[in-house]
Amino acid sequence: xxxxxxxxxxxxxxxxxxxxxxxxxxxxxxxxxxxxxxxxxxxxxxxxxxxxxxxxxxxxxxxxxxxxxxxxxxxxxxxxx
Numbered sequence: 001x002x003x004x005x006x007x008x009x010x011x012x013x014x015x016x017x018x019x020x021x022x023x024x025x026x027x028x029x030x031x032x033x034x035x036x037x038x039x040x041x042x043x044x045x046x047x048x049x050x051x052x053x054x055x056x057x058x059x060x061x062x063x064x065x066x067x068x069x070x071x072x073x074x075x076x077x078x079x080x081x
C-alpha cells in the first residue's frame with residue numbers, strides 16, 4: 001500500500017513544483033533557466049503520472065483506464081484502512 005501512497009505523494013510534489021515555478025515565470029517571463037526547469041519538471045510529472053495510471057488506475061475521469069475501476073475503488077486521495 002505504501003508504494004501507491006509514495007507514488008501519489010511524488011505526483012503531488014511534482015505538481016506543486018510545476019505550479020510554483022509557473023508562478024515565478026509569471027513574474028519573470030524572460031528567465032530561461034526557470035523556463036527550462038519548468039519544462040523539466042513538467043516532463044517528470046507527465047512521466048510519473050503515466051506510470052501511476054498504468055500501475056494503479058486513473059487519477060481522474062479523463063485518464064485512460066478502466067472506468068469501473070475508477071468509480072468503484074477508493075479515490076486516489078482516500079487512504080484505505
